[in-house]
Amino acid sequence: MAAARGSSGSAEIIRGVRAVAKALPFVGTFMALGGIALGVFGWIGSTTLVLDLAGSERAYPVRGRSPGLIDFSEAVCERLMSLKR
Numbered sequence: 001m002a003a004a005r006g007s008s009g010s011a012e013i014i015r016g017v018r019a020v021a022k023a024l025p026f027v028g029t030f031m032a033l034g035g036i037a038l039g040v041f042g043w044i045g046s047t048t049l050v051l052d053l054a055g056s057e058r059a060y061p062v063r064g065r066s067p068g069l070i071d072f073s074e075a076v077c078e079r080l081m082s083l084k085r
């Protein structure tokens with residue numbers, strides 16, 4: 001009886017390992033797709049305008065390269081630098 005119980009327990013472990021092994025290709029595929037998505041989002045990048053005024057900070061993020069936001073921030077910087085103190 002003890003030998004029969006031991007062999008059925010090991011058979012269950014082997015079935016469990018076999019089930020995990022069958023799932024690995026699907027898990028690997030989903031991980032590869034997730035990596036590709038992260039790579040694409042990293043390639044696209046983001047542009048963030050950060051304003052620090054009177055002790056408060058506001059961030060305005062935009063997905064991708066935003067030429068309008070970059071031009072606006074450069075214009076604001078030029079105007080601030082041209083002010084006389």
